[in-house]
Amino acid sequence: MKVAYIFATQRHNVSYVLAKMILPQLEEKRHGASVVGMFFFEDNNYVLVKDNPIGARLHKVAKEQGILLMGCDQCCYEREIADKLFAGVPIGCFPDLYKALSGNPPDQVITL
């Protein structure tokens, strides 16, 4: 099964659900589903900023496993980080996300 994650709410999503569940499982190749993309809203985008330690691990595993990472463009502009993300990590909105995933669409989209 192919899944895409949308990190929509804040609180512990990145520091806990992503960093302590999804990411280690991806690194250990035992997540149980093929992750094709992750899209980040609001403060969750800070994980995509260069030198973020969780983001560095995520960026590495995404490159290895062909996972699309994308930040919400309005969220990134609001935080003035749009040009400070890891190399190759784009910002965009829904049209950009759907276009980017069109060649490898997920079976399920999971909003966290």
Add this chain to the structure above:
Amino acid sequence: MTATCRESCCSATPRVSVSDLFERGFRRLRDAPLSIEGEVHRDPAGNFVRFSLDVADGRIKSVGFRSSSCATLIAYCELIAESVPGSRCDIAGVLTSKEIIETLPGVPPYKHDRAVLAVAALRAALNVIPT
């Protein structure tokens, strides 16, 4: 002595950031078109923009626009709409996308094509000003 607040909430000079321009541009989008409307310009991604102008005595009085909802495009269009009023029409026509891009840092390079689209649409509106 207290320093003057330079934030957009109370500063006399609005901030020129993508986010602030997007916010102001999103409001301008709702305004009715002005008296002189240019052609719609589109890009392959489906973005579009059309500028409208009010002109008096060879100078641009005000600028409006309608565009797709792309935040970057709206920010560039709003930057034009805030910068151009007061200019002579022929001077406004020499504005380049490079100048727009340089004025607004923080936009990733792969989004700079929105500035090209915005400037092309502005020129289209300038081209239909009656002589």
